Amino acid sequence: MQPWELTATAAAAKLQDGSLTAEALTRSCLDRIAAQEPAVKAWIFLDPVAAIAKAREVDKAAIKGCLHGLPIGVKDMIDTADMPTTHNSPIYQGLQQGRDAACVGIARAEGAVILGKTDTVEFAAAGRRALTRNPHDLTRTPGGSSSGSAAAVAAGMVPLAFGTQTGGSTIRPGSFCGIYAMKPTHGVVNSEGAKRYSHTLDTIGWYGRAPSDLRLLAEAFRLFGLDVPLGKTVKDLRIGLLRGPNWHLAAPESQAALLLAGKRLADAGVVVEEVTLPAPFDGITEAQRIVLMGEGRGAFLAEYVSAFGKLHADFRSRVENESGITAAMMAGAYDLAGDCRRSFDAIASGYDAVLTPAAPGEAPVGRQDTGNAVFNSMWTLLHVPCIGIPCTEGPNGLPVGVQIIGQRFGDAALLDVAALVAPVIDPKLPG
Structure with a gap:
């Protein structure tokens, strides 16, 4: 080697x-x-x-x-x-x-x-x-x-x-x-x-x-809790399986990967339970978009005023607020995010991790389409730790993964869970 x-x-x-x-x-x-x-x-x-x-x-x-x-x-x-x-x-x-x-x-x-x-x-x-x-x-x-x-x-x-x-x-x-x-x-x-x-x-x-x-x-990076081991085996784990509010946007291979990961875990003795999120989470993807575009206005303003001719049209549109983001929309998105953070922490407290899709499916053809972030953006706004795990292959032989999610600041516990579940979910994990 x-x-x-x-x-x-x-x-x-x-x-x-x-x-x-x-x-x-x-x-x-x-x-x-x-x-x-x-x-x-x-x-x-x-x-x-x-x-x-x-x-x-x-x-x-x-x-x-x-x-x-x-x-x-x-x-x-x-x-x-x-x-x-x-x-x-x-x-x-x-x-x-x-x-x-x-x-x-x-x-x-x-x-x-x-x-x-x-x-x-x-x-x-x-x-x-x-x-x-x-x-x-x-x-x-x-x-x-x-x-x-x-x-x-x-x-x-x-x-x-x-x-x-x-x-x-x-x-x-x-x-x-x-x-x-x-x-x-x-x-x-x-x-x-x-x-x-x-x-x-x-x-x-x-x-x-x-x-x-x-x-x-x-x-x-001295993340919180690394000196406190989870102290569990695979068979002690309780995992929530979450299809999520954007499940309809998952390609068949992504849906299959999530269910396959859940089955592999259950077959290994893990308690796997379906989880559903309350109604406010239906708006969390849009809330992330509002925050992204709203904060992006200021993020590229310096380049807009100093190097307009070299600045890509995508960034000009953000500064010029072509998305029509309003102050009220920003406040509403921040408030929804805060409410959903507390709500998800409460839901996640009943599990060692929540299992959910990592991407819509296989990688798209070409360079321009880098993929839809719809299965990630809500977790980014919720500020929770996420670990991506390879799982299977799609119809074209390309990788399709899943991700596990923890409570905010539960990074160390999530790493311990990943160490336990990865050999089960990912058959190609190096020995």
């Missing part, structure tokens, strides 16, 4: 005991990138010489952090001190801020090798699409907006990568690319240094190839 084939967790163990060096792992990842990148196009910026130099510095460290020696990809709307941050926008080509975003700084301080910048939908929002293709089928999207990050992990180019989620930009690409994804509770990871779209919604997330990979970054 080549080092690039290791999960982040397996590589971390070897890096910690000295049987693998950061340089060897980085070189292996760079070799894999050289083989895959011409077709997949996951990266906007990559400097192999600099990456090897960074890895050698990491190998000299006297104290090994929890991410020691692990290469990580960074979505190109998150600042890196030593690399450009272009946001995939013609406005910011070549921009180098000279300072790490908070999440990058923490990863670097914990020993990670910041490998390069992954391609993204413009400003992680709209406008220009990434050039990235789905490693499972080069005619299809990897999803967006964290296109390059998801594809790079799925293609074995890097064991970990940062994404972000404002609607469904972390969990949905994870499903399309057949990898593990985590969107933590809103606000538990400092988003300073990442392009702001919606302060109510924007959340730093990440990708790996196993649930334990996700936990490595959770440990780096």
Whole structure:
């Protein structure tokens, strides 16, 4: 087995005991990138010489952090001190801020090798699409907006990568690319240094190839409760199966994936119960859209007034409020979100996790359609932690995943649940 084939967790163990060096792992990842990148196009910026130099510095460290020696990809709307941050926008080509975003700084301080910048939908929002293709089928999207990050992990180019989620930009690409994804509770990871779209919604997330990979970054960010184990086995779990208010928008393969995941869990001894949400949740998808578009007016105003000619029409329309968002609509959406957050926490308290679709179906053909966020946006507005788990394949042989949801700030418990249910739900989980 080549080092690039290791999960982040397996590589971390070897890096910690000295049987693998950061340089060897980085070189292996760079070799894999050289083989895959011409077709997949996951990266906007990559400097192999600099990456090897960074890895050698990491190998000299006297104290090994929890991410020691692990290469990580960074979505190109998150600042890196030593690399450009272009946001995939013609406005910011070549921009180098000279300072790490908070999440990058923490990863670097914990020993990670910041490998390069992954391609993204413009400003992680709209406008220009990434050039990235789905490693499972080069005619299809990897999803967006964290296109390059998801594809790079799925293609074995890097064991970990940062994404972000404002609607469904972390969990949905994870499903399309057949990898593990985590969107933590809103606000538990400092988003300073990442392009702001919606302060109510924007959340730093990440990708790996196993649930334990996700936990490595959770440990780096000191998420609440990681020192308190769940203390359960699979057969002790109680999982709520939720079709949700947008079930009618799920393709047959997505509906089948949810029911299959539920059956696999039940067959393994898990108590699986159908859950329905009360009537106010019927409006939560629209509430997220209102917040997204309303807060997006201010998010792109600076570019609107300073670089109008280079700003994509998608962002001009947000600033000009073509959606017709009113102050009353914003207040109503905020109020509904607050009510539904409390309501969902109460519902979720009766379960170890809630199981629900991660995406509408298989990845769409082409680059322009990066997929509908309808199975993610409500959870982003509710601020709850989400973990995407691969489950099955659709009619075209493309991955179709599911996600588990926890209560707000229940990230640690959700990671423990993921570790228990993933081997049941995902038959391809690396051993």
